[in-house]
Amino acid sequence: MKETILQFGTGNFLRGFADYFIDLMNKQGLYDGKIVIVSPTNSKSVDKINAQNGRYNLILRGIENGKEVCKGTEINSISRAINPYADFDSFLSLAKNPDFRFIISNTTEAGICYDDSCKLTDKPSGSFPAKLTQLLYERYKAGLNGFVVFACELIDNNGKKLEKCVLEYAEKWELGKDFITWIKSENAFCNTLVDRIVTGYPNDDAEQIFDEIGYRDELIDTAEPYHLWVIEGNFESELPLKKAGFNVIWTDNAAPYKKMKVRILNGSHTSLVFPSLLCGVEAVGDSLKDEQLNAFLNKCLFDYILPMLDDNEENRQFAKAVLERFANPYIRHLWKSISLNSVSKFTARVLPTVNDYINANNDLPKPIVFSLACLIEYYKTNEVTDDKTAVDYIKNNDIKNILSNTDLWGQDLSVTLELVSESIERIHNDGIREAIQWSMQ
Numbered sequence: 001m002k003e004t005i006l007q008f009g010t011g012n013f014l015r016g017f018a019d020y021f022i023d024l025m026n027k028q029g030l031y032d033g034k035i036v037i038v039s040p041t042n043s044k045s046v047d048k049i050n051a052q053n054g055r056y057n058l059i060l061r062g063i064e065n066g067k068e069v070c071k072g073t074e075i076n077s078i079s080r081a082i083n084p085y086a087d088f089d090s091f092l093s094l095a096k097n098p099d100f101r102f103i104i105s106n107t108t109e110a111g112i113c114y115d116d117s118c119k120l121t122d123k124p125s126g127s128f129p130a131k132l133t134q135l136l137y138e139r140y141k142a143g144l145n146g147f148v149v150f151a152c153e154l155i156d157n158n159g160k161k162l163e164k165c166v167l168e169y170a171e172k173w174e175l176g177k178d179f180i181t182w183i184k185s186e187n188a189f190c191n192t193l194v195d196r197i198v199t200g201y202p203n204d205d206a207e208q209i210f211d212e213i214g215y216r217d218e219l220i221d222t223a224e225p226y227h228l229w230v231i232e233g234n235f236e237s238e239l240p241l242k243k244a245g246f247n248v249i250w251t252d253n254a255a256p257y258k259k260m261k262v263r264i265l266n267g268s269h270t271s272l273v274f275p276s277l278l279c280g281v282e283a284v285g286d287s288l289k290d291e292q293l294n295a296f297l298n299k300c301l302f303d304y305i306l307p308m309l310d311d312n313e314e315n316r317q318f319a320k321a322v323l324e325r326f327a328n329p330y331i332r333h334l335w336k337s338i339s340l341n342s343v344s345k346f347t348a349r350v351l352p353t354v355n356d357y358i359n360a361n362n363d364l365p366k367p368i369v370f371s372l373a374c375l376i377e378y379y380k381t382n383e384v385t386d387d388k389t390a391v392d393y394i395k396n397n398d399i400k401n402i403l404s405n406t407d408l409w410g411q412d413l414s415v416t417l418e419l420v421s422e423s424i425e426r427i428h429n430d431g432i433r434e435a436i437q438w439s440m441q
Contacts, residue, residue, distance in 0.1 A: 003079050004033030006135075006147070008119040008128055009106040010045035010081065013150065016198035016223035016232070018104050018297065020058050023077035025244045033101075034079035036094060040107045040128045042085040048218050056219035059202065059209065062328035064225040070330075071211065084131060091124060091131075095138035100237065101130075106152040106163070106194075110223040111223040114165045115188050120173040129165030136166065136187070139310070140179050146186030148235055152194045156258070159232065163189035193230040193254050195261055198223040199331055207280075224328055226321050230257040239285030256310070263305055266349040268326070270342065271300045271367070273335050274374035278432045283334050288327040292436055296367060297326075299440050308356040342375055343390045347410050358415070369416050371438035373423035374432075376402060401422065 007014060026033035035229050037056075039046050061070040067418065084091035090197065094100065105111070107128045118130035125131050141147065149160035161182070170180050202209060227247055234250040241248040249257065269284070275296060276287045287293040296315045300320055309315050350368060357365040378384065379394040393400055399421050403413040413420075426435040 001034045001079075004034050004099050005035040005102045005104060006094060006100055006419070007035050007037045007104045008132070009038050009152075009269075010049065010102075011106065012041050012200040012221050013194075013196075013198045014104065014106045015219070016058055016183075016221045016229065017055065017194060017196050017229070018152070019077050019152075020075055021229075021244070021248075023073070023075045023243055024029070024246075025240065025299055026077060028038065028244055030240045030244050033099075034131055035077050035104075036079050036100075037081040038091060038094070039081065039083045039085075039220050040105075040133075042083065046083040046086075047079040049078065049081040052217070052219055054080060054215075057108065057209070057213055057217050059220070059222045060225045061330040062221065062224040062226070063324040064244050066324070068329065069225055074211070074213075076086050088123040092134065092138050092193060092243070095135050096142045096144070101148060102235075103147045103149045105132075105149070112153050112155060112158060112162050112165060112299075113152065114168050116172070119170065120169075120175070121231065122188065124281060124427075125169075125256065127165070129162055130169055132162070133166045133169040133175075136183060137170075137179060138173055140182050141154065146182065148188045148233070148238075150190050150192050150231060152192055154194070157191050159189040159191040163187075188233055191232040193228070193257050195228040195327065196223055197225060197328075197331060218303075219239050222330070224325060224331065226300075226325050228257075228261075230254045247357075257314075259441065260309060260315055260318055261307055262349050263353060264301065265322050265325075266345070267305050267353060268297060268301050269320055269338050270345050270349045271305075271371040272297050273339050273342065274378045275371060275432070275436055276335050277339065277378055278374055278427070280434075281335070284326050284338070285329060285332065286441060287335075290321070292433065296440060297323075298437055300365075300367050301370070304357060304368055305353050308353050309359070327340050333358055339378075340385045341387070342384070343386055343394075344376060345409055347408075351409065351411070353415075355411075364416060364419055366419065366441075367439045369419045370423045370435070372413075373427070374422040376420065377427055 008091050019035060022035060022235055023120060037049060043344045052088060057074050059072045113127055115127040118125040125134055149159060151162045167180060167184060170183060175370050201220060202222045206220060209220060230249045230250060232254050235243055236250055272287055276293055281287050281290055306315060306319055354365055354368055376394060384391060390408055401415055403417050403420060406412055423435060426438055
């Protein structure tokens with residue numbers, strides 16, 4: 001097969017996501033192309049990938065449509081990998097291959113950044129956008145068409161932010177107006193939203209899997225069955241992801257899907273984390289097995305979070321999938337990990353639902369405000385990982401001052417004072433279990 005896709009990122013996520021999609025499209029006869037992986041850092045993963053000629057196994061396991069699934073696939077969509085720090089010339093030569101059409105990136109949330117110290121003459125430039133600019137400039141000089149770029153980093157407007165960085169380097173490096181025009185007119189930088197938990201190398205049962213597949217696979221990857229890829233643009237005719245059966249949405253606006261994910265998936269996590277921790281429950285799956293905590297989650301999700309979004313089939317199906325994903329027996333997702341930096345998470349993920357509910361009903365969403373009370377109670381009585389100023393303020397101030405502190409929440413939450421105070425009082429007097437039951441009445 002021809003090499004048609006460049007991928008910046010050697011990690012587990014893309015191998016459990018886009019690379020899997022390309023492999024299945026190839027096997028279905030819907031696509032005919034392979035991926036060349038470029039390491040955005042000086043990574044040893046390149047050697048591992050090349051040692052196996054790009055071949056690896058992906059194990060999808062979890063709950064799908066109410067049934068437990070565990071299925072493996074050998075993936076052969078990767079042609080080779082290149083480390084630009086070890087072989088810069090091979091990296092630049094990729095620009096001269098006219099068959100390349102798509103670029104996919106996942107370089108962590110910090111990957112799309114502008115570093116003023118980067119130079120065109122660096123071999124390679126330090127930041128990912130600078131490396132991409134080097135590649136694009138070679139492409140432009142070769143007189144070839146541009147790329148369709150799918151940025152999969154977990155930041156808002158990822159594609160447009162990547163394009164902005166590239167244009168800044170083109171200006172700084174004085175590469176000319178014609179090149180800047182070519183970047184804008186011949187390349188498509190698409191914002192995307194990605195959603196799949198990729199759990200990576202299965203340390204606990206790798207040897208058993210090797211016995212089953214008949215060989216050692218140092219690149220073996222694991223993920224949940226659920227996936228969602230929202231892409232601003234429409235290149236289905238060239239990359240028939242939907243036709244292949246994947247949960248891919250081509251759209252002119254990813255914002256509603258971002259809102260759906262943040263409110264439903266992330267908002268549910270943030271609403272459930274501190275009631276669970278105060279009950280001594282350590283992991284998400286354990287909370288789903290706990291009858292009371294499961295009921296609390298369903299109350300928050302279906303009575304308060306979902307009604308504050310558009311009542312459509314996509315939102316309802318996503319909410320249903322969230323419950324299956326939380327109950328995945330193959331993933332032990334610890335609440336301690338989820339609880340990191342919860343003040344900013346509550347502000348971004350849950351407060352919009354609180355505000356919408358107040359505006360729509362002139363009342364407070366009782367269970368969700370109770371989860372805020374649990375956050376405050378937990379911060380006051382336990383060691384937590386968050387902004388030190390926020391932690392110190394919550395530990396050393398009364399409820400009234402905590403809720404009215406706009407630096408903490410981005411708004412004055414005094415409207416919740418009576419309910420938060422009563423919630424904490426009930427936790428102290430009646431215990432967390434009785435308090436949770438009261439919050440759902």
